[in-house]
């Protein structure tokens with residue numbers, strides 16, 4: 001079997017708002033096609049035009065080779081060897097950042113393709129499943145631009161998630177900084193009001209997490225503010241500090257007022273290895289596409305597991321990444337939660353409609369798909385619709 005085509009679909013939600021803090025508004029979907037008519041599909045969380053350039057650019061150097069060129073010469077069943085070849089062959093331009101994020105979509109597609117070719121679900125190639133269902137959490141980020149409505153709607157969304165069956169939810173509470181959603185700005189110590197409203201609304205049993213999205217200027221400010229959150233039983237605090245303030249993260253992790261989660265932007269196991277060695281992460285959050293695909297995400301899980309650090313994958317794209325996350329989580333007991341936003345809670349039309357169906361939830365848990373590969377199917381009309389919107393914008 002040979003790879004005969006690598007298709008990069010750049011997708012955009014026609015109603016996208018560049019002022020919104022949501023990467024679910026666009027997507028790079030990679031399809032890898034073989035001479036036997038099989039197609040594997042993957043995606044990554046990175047500007048899709050940049051990712052397409054990373055994949056389609058021709059090679060001009062022995063270690064600056066084109067990803068597509070290398071793929072066309074690769075054995076599609078030899079997924080781990082292909083990862084290594086692409087990583088080494090692109091090292092002069094890649095190693096980290098966008099090239100690795102793009103490689104993640106390719107690796108995800110190769111996993112899907114291998115599963116389909118051999119008639120086995122992806123988890124079989126990631127070490128085998130140790131469970132048939134995983135616990136999801138809902139990430140809640142309402143479209144509200146004033147503090148009062150933001151607070152009220154987050155509490156309402158948390159209740160909506162609870163009604164669907166979720167036992168865990170994460171509140172995206174970004175009141176300051178470059179990541180502030182739709183221009184929302186309020187004093188950072190007012191986050192406690194949002195947490196109190198949500199806790200009051202959902203009761204004591206629901207697991208609640210907070211995503212501060214890099215909005216604290218330093219660890220001392222963060223420590224002071226989050227002391228007030230302790231009565232509300234927060235499971236983890238995600239990315240409170242700028243991504244490169246590793247010492248600040250280490251300080252917060254050592255003090256452990258609340259477990260500190262981070263890692264959503266990182267590429268390769270090497271970046272996680274540094275965080276783990278410097279004890280700068282309490283919950284590791286690889287994004288499966290960005291980190292370099294399932295091949296690399298699995299290595300991150302192994303590293304984190306050895307360090308006693310749980311993994312909760314970052315997943316803010318479509319059901320393709322959600323399926324990848326569920327397959328990975330099925331293989332280990334060290335992934336306590338998987339990020340999952342069902343259609344009824346998602347404001348992105350792209351995320352709601354790109355796939356023909358979404359994973360089944362039963363008694364608050366996601367059932368691990370047993371179909372070959374990732375077990376997802378793209379809605380071709382939706383793909384064309386979002387591709388046309390990207391063409392108009394790009």
Ligand SMILES: [Mg+2]
Pocket residue numbers: 211213238239264
């Ligand atoms: Mg986040």
